[in-house]
Amino acid sequence: MKPIAPSDYAQRRYLSVGEAARLLGISVNELHALVKGGEVPAYRAASGQYRFDREQLASFGTALSGIGEDV
DSSP states (O other): OOOSSOTTGGGOSEEOHHHHHHHHTSOHHHHHHHHHTTSSOOEEOTTSOEEEEHHHHHHHHHHHHTTTTTO
16 A cells, blocks of 8 residues: 655655645645635745645644634
């Protein structure tokens, strides 16, 4: 069986969109929408794909966990 994350996943600073979405517990489509809305910072790699800084995602993940709780 193929592992869910590469063995160097925990050591990397930048994550792919799929890895970032898994880390945040949201879908790739939701993450793309948040990037397009300017709510999540992302970088474009030379290939054109988004890359996400793990530290920035950690702070966003904390903010994301509180969304909808005050309803």
